[in-house]
Amino acid sequence: MLTLYDNNDSGNGYKVRLLLAWLGTDYHYVDLDIFGGASRTPEFLARNPIGRIPTLELDDGTHLAESGAILYYLAEDSPYWPQSRRDRADVLKWMFFEQYSHEPYIAVLRSWSRHGEITQQKRDQWGEREAKGYEALGIMEGRLEGHDFLVGDRPTIADIALFAYTHVADQGGYDLARFPAVQAWIDRIKGLRGHVSIDAVLKG
Amino acid sequence: MLTLYDNNDSGNGYKVRLLLAWLGTDYHYVDLDIFGGASRTPEFLARNPIGRIPTLELDDGTHLAESGAILYYLAEDSPYWPQSRRDRADVLKWMFFEQYSHEPYIAVLRSWSRHGEITQQKRDQWGEREAKGYEALGIMEGRLEGHDFLVGDRPTIADIALFAYTHVADQGGYDLARFPAVQAWIDRIKGLRGHVSIDAVLKG
Numbered sequence: 001m002l003t004l005y006d007n008n009d010s011g012n013g014y015k016v017r018l019l020l021a022w023l024g025t026d027y028h029y030v031d032l033d034i035f036g037g038a039s040r041t042p043e044f045l046a047r048n049p050i051g052r053i054p055t056l057e058l059d060d061g062t063h064l065a066e067s068g069a070i071l072y073y074l075a076e077d078s079p080y081w082p083q084s085r086r087d088r089a090d091v092l093k094w095m096f097f098e099q100y101s102h103e104p105y106i107a108v109l110r111s112w113s114r115h116g117e118i119t120q121q122k123r124d125q126w127g128e129r130e131a132k133g134y135e136a137l138g139i140m141e142g143r144l145e146g147h148d149f150l151v152g153d154r155p156t157i158a159d160i161a162l163f164a165y166t167h168v169a170d171q172g173g174y175d176l177a178r179f180p181a182v183q184a185w186i187d188r189i190k191g192l193r194g195h196v197s198i199d200a201v202l203k204g
Numbered sequence: 205m206l207t208l209y210d211n212n213d214s215g216n217g218y219k220v221r222l223l224l225a226w227l228g229t230d231y232h233y234v235d236l237d238i239f240g241g242a243s244r245t246p247e248f249l250a251r252n253p254i255g256r257i258p259t260l261e262l263d264d265g266t267h268l269a270e271s272g273a274i275l276y277y278l279a280e281d282s283p284y285w286p287q288s289r290r291d292r293a294d295v296l297k298w299m300f301f302e303q304y305s306h307e308p309y310i311a312v313l314r315s316w317s318r319h320g321e322i323t324q325q326k327r328d329q330w331g332e333r334e335a336k337g338y339e340a341l342g343i344m345e346g347r348l349e350g351h352d353f354l355v356g357d358r359p360t361i362a363d364i365a366l367f368a369y370t371h372v373a374d375q376g377g378y379d380l381a382r383f384p385a386v387q388a389w390i391d392r393i394k395g396l397r398g399h400v401s402i403d404a405v406l407k408g
Contacts, residue, residue, distance in 0.1 A: 049346050050301060064293055066300040073293035089268055089277035092296075096270040097254060100303045121328065139253050 105133030109172030309337030313376030
C-alpha cells in the first residue's frame with residue numbers, strides 16, 4: 001500500500017490527499033511535525049533528500065517527492081491526466097505556474113499567518129507578496145470566466161494543484177470576493193465526487 | 205514553424221533553446237526586451253496572460269507558457285522524456301524542484317547581479333537566498349555523485365531544466381568548485397551532440 005508522508009496543514013500535501021480521494025485509493029498516512037523539524041531528520045532525508053513533504057512511498061519501497069510529480073504519477077492512467085499532448089502540456093503549465101507564481105505568495109502568506117512569529121523581514125515582504133498573489137488570482141479569473149475547469153472541460157490535476165491553496169487564500173488575508181469566477185470554480189471542485197476537505201483528520 | 209518568444213539572457217528561455225537544438229528543430233526566434241516591459245504589453249499578454257517568457261507559439265497559432273510545460277510538450281515523443289511512468293515522475297520531480305527550490309535562489313541572484321540596482325531590500329535577502337541556493341546545489345551533488353544524469357542513465361529534460369541556471373551560477377556569486385559531481389555533469393551536458401551555449405545569438 002502507498003504511504004504518504006505529510007503534514008495535515010500543508011496545502012501541497014492536501015493536493016495528494018485530494019487526488020487519492022478522487023481516485024478512491026487507500027493509503028497509509030504519516031503526519032509529520034514539520035515545524036518541529038521532522039522533515040529534516042536523517043531518517044526522513046534518506047526518504048527525500050529535498051527534506052519536504054509531501055513524500056510518497058511506493059509499493060517497491062522507493063520514494064517520490066514534489067507534489068506535482070506525485071500528482072502526475074498517481075493520475076497518469078486516470079481521467080485527471082488528459083488524453084492529448086496539448087492538454088497535458090496545459091495541465092503542466094498551470095502546475096508550474098502554481099509553484100512559481102502562486103504558491104510563494106498565496107501559500108506563504110497563509111503559512112506566515114498561521115505559524116510562527118511575524119518578523120520585521122516578513123512584514124517588509126508582505127505587500128509585494130500580496131500584490132503578486134492577487135496577480136495570480138487575476139490570471140486564474142481570466143481563464144475561469146469562460147471555462148468550468150483550468151484545462152479542457154473536465155477536472156484535471158491542474159485544478160487540484162491550484163485549488164489546494166486558492167480555496168484557503170482568505171487564511172492569508174486575500175479577499176476572494178474580488179474573483180467571482182474563481183469562487184464559482186471553488187464551489188464546483190467542492191461538489192465533485194470524492195471530495196475531502198483540507199482539514200479532514202486522517203488516521204495512519 | 206514554431207515561434208519562440210524569449211529574452212536571450214533568460215535561463216528559462218535557454219532551456220527551450222537547448223532542447224530545440226538537441227532535437228534539431230528549426231524555429232523562429234523573437235527576442236523581447238523584457239526589462240523594457242515587452243512581456244507586459246497588451247499584445248504579449250494576449251499570447252500569454254502570465255506575462256512571462258519563454259512562450260512558444262505552435263503551428264495552430266495557440267501559445268504555450270511555462271518553460272517546464274514547453275519542455276514536456278516538445279520532448280514527449282523523444283528520448284528526452286523517459287519510457288517509464290516512474291522515471292517520468294522523477295523527471296517532473298527535478299523540474300518542480302528547480303522551479304521552487306533552485307531558480308528563486310540561483311537564477312534570481314544571477315539576475316540581480318546582472319540587471320538593475322542592488323537595493324537595500326535585495327541586500328537584506330541576499331544571504332538567505334544564497335544559503336538556499338547552496339542547499340539546492342548540495343541536493344544535486346548528492347544525486348550526481350553516483351550517476352551521470354539526474355534520472356536514469358540518459359539525458360532528459362530534467363537535465364536541461366537544471367543545467368540552464370546551474371552552469372552559470374557563478375554569475376550570481378556561487379562557487380561551483382564545492383560541487384565536483386555537479387561540475388562533471390555540467391561538462392557532460394556541454395559535450396552532448398547539438399549543444400548550444402546560453403549566449404548564442406539567434407536570428408529571427
